[in-house]
Amino acid sequence: MKNILIIGAGKSSSSLIKYLLDKSEQENIYITIGDVSVDNAKKLIGKQKNAKAIQLDVFDQENRLKCIENANIVISMLPARFHIEVAKDCIKLKKHLVTASYISEEMKALDSKAKENGLVFMNEIGVDPGIDHMSAMQVLDKLREKNAKLLLFESFTGGLVAPESDTNLWNYKFTWNPRNVVLAGQGGAAMFIQEGTYKYIPYHKLFRRTEFLKINGSGNFEAYANRDSLKYRNVYGLENIPTMYRGTIRKVGFSRAWNIFVQLGMTDDTYIIENSDKMSYRDFVNLFLAYSPSDSVELKLRSYLKIDQDDIMWQKLVELDLFNPKKIIGLKNATPAQMLQKILEDSWTLQEDDKDMIVMQHLFGYELNGEKKQIESSLVVIGENQKYTAMAKTVGLPVAIAALKILKGEIKTPGVQLPISKEVYEPILKELENYGIKFKEKEVPYLGYNPNNVIG
Numbered sequence: 221m222k223n224i225l226i227i228g229a230g231k232s233s234s235s236l237i238k239y240l241l242d243k244s245e246q247e248n249i250y251i252t253i254g255d256v257s258v259d260n261a262k263k264l265i266g267k268q269k270n271a272k273a274i275q276l277d278v279f280d281q282e283n284r285l286k287c288i289e290n291a292n293i294v295i296s297m298l299p300a301r302f303h304i305e306v307a308k309d310c311i312k313l314k315k316h317l318v319t320a321s322y323i324s325e326e327m328k329a330l331d332s333k334a335k336e337n338g339l340v341f342m343n344e345i346g347v348d349p350g351i352d353h354m355s356a357m358q359v360l361d362k363l364r365e366k367n368a369k370l371l372l373f374e375s376f377t378g379g380l381v382a383p384e385s386d387t388n389l390w391n392y393k394f395t396w397n398p399r400n401v402v403l404a405g406q407g408g409a410a411m412f413i414q415e416g417t418y419k420y421i422p423y424h425k426l427f428r429r430t431e432f433l434k435i436n437g438s439g440n441f442e443a444y445a446n447r448d449s450l451k452y453r454n455v456y457g458l459e460n461i462p463t464m465y466r467g468t469i470r471k472v473g474f475s476r477a478w479n480i481f482v483q484l485g486m487t488d489d490t491y492i493i494e495n496s497d498k499m500s501y502r503d504f505v506n507l508f509l510a511y512s513p514s515d516s517v518e519l520k521l522r523s524y525l526k527i528d529q530d531d532i533m534w535q536k537l538v539e540l541d542l543f544n545p546k547k548i549i550g551l552k553n554a555t556p557a558q559m560l561q562k563i564l565e566d567s568w569t570l571q572e573d574d575k576d577m578i579v580m581q582h583l584f585g586y587e588l589n590g591e592k593k594q595i596e597s598s599l600v601v602i603g604e605n606q607k608y609t610a611m612a613k614t615v616g617l618p619v620a621i622a623a624l625k626i627l628k629g630e631i632k633t634p635g636v637q638l639p640i641s642k643e644v645y646e647p648i649l650k651e652l653e654n655y656g657i658k659f660k661e662k663e664v665p666y667l668g669y670n671p672n673n674v675i676g
Contacts (some may be wrong), residue, residue: 222249222627225287227276227306228297229255229264231396232320232346234607236297236616237264237271240624244270247624254287278302289313293627295619299397303327307341314339318623320346320615323636331636340626344638347578347614348377351599351652353455353638354618354645355659356582359597360456361642363586370461371592372585372668376433376443378469379611382575382602383439389536391471393568395576395603395611402487402561404468410445412465413453415668421445427479431467435581436598436660443467444475455640463668469579477536480525481560484508489557496554502545504559518543540567576603578610580659585666592666597659617655621648 224240226233233253240251253261254276261273276287278298288294288309293316296306300321307326310317311333323343334341344350352375363370379395394401410421421429430442449466453459470478481487485508493499493507502517509520521527527534540563541547547566549559570576580599585592603610622639625631631644639645652658 222247222292223290224249224251224293224295224623224627225291226251226253226295226297227255227278227287229253229257229261229273230297231609232612232615233297234264234609234616235613236295236620238608239617239620241265241268241271243624244268247628249624249627252287252291278305281305285309285313288315291315293318293623295319295623297619300324310339310341311337316340316342316623316626318342318345318619318626320344320350320619322349323638327636335635338634340631340634341636342622342626342631342639342644343636345618345622345648346616347379347611347618348580350618350639351614351649351657352377352580352582353640354649355580355597355599356456357640357645358649359582359584359595359661360458363584363588364457366588368586368588370458370584370586371666372463372583372594373456373458373461374463374465374467374583375581376431376441376467376469377580378441378443378578380469380471380577380579381570382577382610385570385574385576388567389532389539390474390477390568392474393570393574393576394565395570395609396615398561398565398568399557402557402564403489405444405447406487406489408447410447410449412445412449413461414463414465416462418450424482427475427482430475432472433469433581435469435579436600438577438579438600440472441469441579442472442475443469455638463585469581473532477533480527480533480537483525486556486560489555492553492555493559496559497548497550497552499549499559500545501541501547501549501563502543504549504556504563505542507556540564570606570609572606574606576609576611577601578614585668592668594664594666595661596664597661599657599659601657613655614657617652617657618648621651 251271254274255261256277258273258275265271265273294310296303296319303319304326307317307330314337316339381393405423405426410426412419426444430444433441446466449464453464506517549562551558551562578601582597584595601610601614
């Protein structure tokens with residue numbers, strides 16, 4: 221019997237664990253789930269006999285090494301910054317590793333050692349990154365086989381609330397780590413290339429430079445640019461492509477409203493607010509406004525941001541109960557970003573029967589036999605409930621499928637990698653179709669970069 225160790229039993233682990241449990245008898249595997257909270261892991265296992273839950277603190281090196289030593293392959297569902305210690309242990313103990321996170325410089329540095337030991341270190345195998353890589357490479361490779369000249373590649377992904385559970389003015393609820401949502405776009409300018417011209421959007425302008433999208437009959441969306449689209453030119457073999465753009469999808473109007481928080485400074489995570497635990501929501505808002513004893517917080521904010529009282533932007537702020545003097549944030553030594561996150565979690569947490577939605581769209585512009593063409597490839601996945609979300613499904617299933625195929629020797633090319641080879645993406649995408657994760661492709665008129673779709 222082969223042993224799989226899963227470290228981390230958070231929100232994105234439910235579908236991953238269910239898939240492996242369902243396969244455990246057939247594939248003769250045993251699953252150990254380690255988490256700081258054993259209860260989390262036990263809930264996901266239920267009464268399955270080919271699995272157990274253990275308490276595992278990733279900072280407890282002795283216990284971590286012991287658990288990894290007993291496994292044939294390790295799946296790390298930890299926050300990205302904690303993968304590296306697990307990865308070093310896997311090198312030391314000669315174990316394969318799978319994560320859904322971006323490849324860090326520290327992880328990349330382990331490539332030669334992984335290859336020396338014949339180890340597969342598969343990363344970026346969730347939804348974004350993950351399914352986006354695999355589905356894009358599948359189309360790109362087909363176009364290359366036809367000797368097509370690539371002119372444009374744009375890729376957009378979003379984790380949203382499904383229409384039937386969309387109950388707030390923001391058209392948004394948290395479907396993954398709220399902290400990552402609050403900090404999105406920070407750490408440098410967004411970089412991309414359009415029609416051969418390099419473009420840079422600084423953080424303070426990011427949410428006012430959005431593109432409009434229509435996706436697979438699911439409505440109108442907008443997208444803001446990801447931080448660095450340019451690095452994927454080499455990854456995808458698109459070094460000379462004139463247009464390369466990757467973005468994050470939201471419902472139309474979200475970015476304009478979110479920009480209010482950015483302009484006020486509420487998304488800043490670089491300093492601590494004094495007495496943050498005693499502050500009300502109203503106190504928090506007032507921190508970022510000028511002192512004026514005669515004007516209310518509401519009036520000061522509307523005046524500063526030039527928002528009319530009947531503007532939908534104002535109604536969105538009121539809906540969050542931002543001006544409530546009785547609601548206490550209750551976080552000690554918190555940054556503005558952490559305080560904002562707490563406020564938003566009170567309003568945007570998925571309820572038990574809420575459904576989320578993953579939307580993804582790729583645009584491929586190319587020239588073949590002197591004719592310019594464009595392919596539109598779209599994916600929409602609806603979740604089941606708060607536990608088995610579309611996010612958990614699209615993150616967890618690729619991770620689980622990859623881990624099992626590595627364990628069975630079907631994916632065997634060693635090294636630190638992401639899923640862009642046919643050996644990886646073909647079998648995984650094929651199996652994902654059995655779970656309703658399937659792209660719809662259609663030929664559309666070649667539009668190239670359309671400035672009419674851009675705000676700002």
